[in-house]
Amino acid sequence: MMKKLAFFTLGTAVMSFLSSVPVTAATIFVEPIITRPNPNFPDGIGLPPMLPPNTPLLWNFPDTSGEQNFLNDTGFTITEFNLILLTEQFNGDDVVWGDANGDGQIGQSDIFSSIxxxxxxxxxxQLDITEGSIPSGNRFVFQFISNPDLTPxxxxxxxxILAAGIYDGVAASVPESSPGWGLVLLGVGYVSKEVWNKQKKNKGKDK
Structure with a gap:
């Protein structure tokens, strides 16, 4: 039975990070797959209506939750995703963005041409997924794979494995007012917009 994902919007949130273990035995490669609807997958849940761009999203993976055709119900045409890995190690092994399926590239998409x-x-x-679009009202597949396969x-x-992300987009209609703070859970755990914005600010200082 396919697991149903839950979405929550909170006023504030706090996130802590575990310290990394210095010595590792191997590397775990993970990558996203973003494609047009899969006819073998059921139509699944949608991103919440009028979910504004830059609202933090959270994924646990790899698991069966990605085996569904998600609905872009945000009211925005999604034009890019920016993803970061929050799990740096698993059982002493490094977790990195990499070629998990052996096709010679990181990430796979028939919607976005640049990963x-x-x-x-x-x-x-951080992985930037750009040069494509998912119109409001369209369905799409968004899942992650790993090598070795860590699916329960x-x-x-x-x-x-835990990853966070944000999307950017263009309004398909005049959006309703939204709270200034929020987060979206896809699995378990949470990340706040404050933490994400702080991370983006730190990134800008490194340029």
Missing amino acids: TLNPNNLQFP EQPGDNGP
């Missing part, structure tokens, strides 16, 4: 590592973010590994044996369990 690149951002060298300016020294705090968290029990369907519906959350994957052990």
Whole structure:
């Protein structure tokens, strides 16, 4: 049975990060897959209506939650995603953006033509997914894979890797007013807009 994801909007949120272990035995490669709807997947949940750009999103992966056709119900045409890895290590192994499926590139998409590592973010590994669009009202697949495959044996369990992200977009209609603070959970955990904006500010200082 496919796990249903929950969305929450909160006034404030606090996030803490675990310190990394200095010695590792291996590297775990992870990458996103963003494609047009998969006919073998059911139509799934939508990003909340009128969810404004730059609202932090959170994913646990890899797991079966990505096996659905998400709905862009934001009222915006999504033009890019910016993703960061929050899990730096798992069982002593480094977790990095990388070629998890052996196709010679990081990330896979038939919607966005550019998927690149951002060298300016020294705090968290960042992946920028650009040069494409998902119109409001369209469905799409958004999932992550890892090598080695860390998908839980029990369907519906959350994957052990955590990533955060934001999207940018163009309003498809006049949006309703939205709270100044918020977050969206896709799985378990949370990240606040304050933390994300602080991270972006730190990135700008490194340029």
